Amino acid sequence: MRPISWVLAGVTLVAFIAMYLPVLVVALLSFFWVRRGVVQWESFSFDAFAALAANADLTGVLTNSILIAAAASLLSVAVAAILALLVASRMPRAVVALVEFMVFLPFVLPPIVTGLSLLIAFREVGLARGLAAVTVGHVVVVLAVVYSTIINRLRALSPTLVAASADLGANGWQTFRFVVLPQMSSALVAAGVLAFALSLDETVVTLFLVGDSSTLPIRLYSLMRVGISAEVNALATLVIGFTTVVAIFAGRALLQHNPHEGNNA
């Protein structure tokens, strides 16, 4: 290998170490004690996890996060599906461009801008800070991703199917219910899962809108400001494990679907 190749391989290695080592250290520290830079291997215990489970406060916060994520994913899929169906139903090109510009605005702007503009607007209309405000905020944040998932599926649908349905005497509702909806259902589910995951982790917009309530990322944020504890390590480890498992399954599913969808296109 030439020297330059060694340098490039070294940079790649360092990049992966930088992405993984801190996270692995957190996971390690939730099981073991470290004294003077040496991991005390005999100190293995689940104490941190037991303390976490006993913490009723964190359970309540987790419930908030899951409720918000569920509500925000249902709402955002509903709004995005309506928008996508409207856009797909032969709207003037200028209106489509305008609609897509507006949908993607919160995606392009820094989340801090979305957060504070919703904060100001909610105060103008008298919507108090709290879980409802956070839910609306999450709908705005995830709408672009959800919309593009659904519209991509609708655009991939063959127009001949709709024409055939009309030829066979189906009315608009029947065509939607029996031809379009079954074809877009998996995209709706995928978009919903995506929205759920994004909402669960949303921190910046939530911080502006949450008021006196809390969600999991907000509680982690405030715990971090106070300091580092074994409980936080345990919680972080659970989130890391959960994300990894979800990523592996999602990756498998996507890769298995790809060739099939490639044939359809």
Add this chain to the structure above:
Amino acid sequence: MSGRFSGATLAKSALAVAILGVLIVLPLAVFLAHSFYRMEDREIVRAFSFANYAELASNPAYRSVFVQTLWLALQVTFINTVVGWIVARAMWRRRQRLHFALILAVAVPLLLSYVIKIYAVRMFLGVNGLLNSTLTSLGIIDEPLGFLLFNMAAVRITLCVVLLPYSILPIFLTLERVPSRLVQAAEDLGASATQVFWTVLFPLALPGTAMATTLTFVFAAGDFLIPELVGGPNGFTLGRLIFTQFGLAYNWPFGAALAVLLVVVTLTAVVLGQRLAQPRWQRQNA
């Protein structure tokens, strides 16, 4: 297309625009309007003026935070684009099984909770963190290095680490779409690895590079959680300054004006990114 639309089309268009107008455009408009108001006795005075913007332009403290933030974002963008390219190039053209594992290896840190990533890097860098205790116990240093945390360098390091997947992935995904016959043709014609890179791979993967730089820059310029959690008193950025106006400083109109500045920076970066994604020779063909 004729200029006449049916009533149904008009109603559908109006509905779509109305939904998004209420949900997205109206809050942004209200926010923009607030940037022209001012604060008096902790009350918002709704009188239109450019006072906030004048303050921004004239006060050297704000100017220096602004310049500092831009410089920070540019540094992070440059470092991560270079590293992103190196990693993406190393991942490219691997066997099928390894290929999936590599994508996953970048996707997991990408999907991981944002706050937890910051937490992990902070723990790693801190005075009681693993890096310091390892170095101390190995006898490389006597005292823990205090300069690793709560300053601008810590903000820079954390931003680079947290944002790295956002530059690797777009570059790698466009590299993958470069037709392998083009690379083979260049190799058959005797091009060296360096020549293949600069004349085939790099120009064809420009859209991914543009995506990576735009994402990284916009994120780094607007973020406030990382400076807030690892920056200490010295790592002050525009995002943090904005956040302060909505908390302790309690000056929403001034915070809004600062955020308008951030929006202008962001949109400029997005437009520049799109121009980079479509180099001139492609624009002329279109």
